[in-house]
Amino acid sequence: MNDPVENAKRLAAFKAVDNHVVDGVIGIGSGSTVVYAVERLAQRVKDEGLEVICVPSSFQAKQLIIQYGLKLGDLEMNPELKVTIDGADESDTMLTLIKGGGGCLTQEKILASCAEEFIVIADYRKASTNLGEQWRKGIPIEVIPGAYRVVYQKIEKLLGGKSELRMSGSSKAGPVVTDNGNFLLDWNFEGVKDWKHVENCLNMIPGVVENGLFVGMARKAYFGMSDGTVMERNV
Numbered sequence: 456m457n458d459p460v461e462n463a464k465r466l467a468a469f470k471a472v473d474n475h476v477v478d479g480v481i482g483i484g485s486g487s488t489v490v491y492a493v494e495r496l497a498q499r500v501k502d503e504g505l506e507v508i509c510v511p512s513s514f515q516a517k518q519l520i521i522q523y524g525l526k527l528g529d530l531e532m533n534p535e536l537k538v539t540i541d542g543a544d545e546s547d548t549m550l551t552l553i554k555g556g557g558g559c560l561t562q563e564k565i566l567a568s569c570a571e572e573f574i575v576i577a578d579y580r581k582a583s584t585n586l587g588e589q590w591r592k593g594i595p596i597e598v599i600p601g602a603y604r605v606v607y608q609k610i611e612k613l614l615g616g617k618s619e620l621r622m623s624g625s626s627k628a629g630p631v632v633t634d635n636g637n638f639l640l641d642w643n644f645e646g647v648k649d650w651k652h653v654e655n656c657l658n659m660i661p662g663v664v665e666n667g668l669f670v671g672m673a674r675k676a677y678f679g680m681s682d683g684t685v686m687e688r689n690v
């Protein structure tokens with residue numbers, strides 16, 4: 456693979472699947488890095504007879520599981536997950552994450568919360584010291600459509616910064632609609648020190664479904680590097 460970023464994603468994903476997946480129920484995150492994790496899972500099922508049931512975090516993840524011929528599960532049938540493997544938009548050194556660049560943060564957080572282990576896979580661009588160094592698009596927040604305006608006013612009053620409603624671009628007029636039928640705000644924060652406080656504050660605003668700050672959930676991350684190695688971070 457010639458593209459260093461794609462190569463890095465693939466290395467991280469393969470290593471995480473090799474090190475953390477055993478027979479059982481697996482949560483499947485969303486995004487472009489997770490595609491490689493599903494590819495590796497399918498290889499291991501074929502080559503080693505690994506027996507996994509995969510619970511998707513999004514429409515995209517469900518399609519991937521089906522496409523690779525893996526067993527599809529859901530949280531009603533399979534509420535306890537051995538491991539959830541997912542990408543991230545940015546991670547600090549404590550594995551505090553920003554997620555939701557792909558708009559699937561709510562189901563992703565649910566799957567992370569149901570797993571014995573939550574493992575992050577990403578390329579080297581996502582590893583930072585402090586949140587906001589690399590990811591400039593803000594913190595994704597899923598909101599009930601009719602409340603988007605009052606929510607962003609309340610966020611600005613409570614926590615400062617600026618929020619924007621995420622728009623679809625040229626593919627559809629109007630805002631992005633999540634898999635849950637909601638809208639997304641991207642909140643550009645300023646001077647945050649206590650991420651747990653911010654995560655809780657955002658979720659206390661009526662109309663907020665979930666936010667893309669994952670604080671204290673991940674214990675291990677694999678970052679594929681441009682030189683072909685994989686950097687591991689543990690907390």
Ligand SMILES: O=C(CO)[C@H](O)[C@H](O)COP(=O)(O)O
Nearest residue numbers: 486487488542555556557559
């Ligand atoms: O949070 C997510 C989707 O909601 C993704 O995990 C995040 O955007 C990373 O995606 P990619 O692997 O494409 O970099």
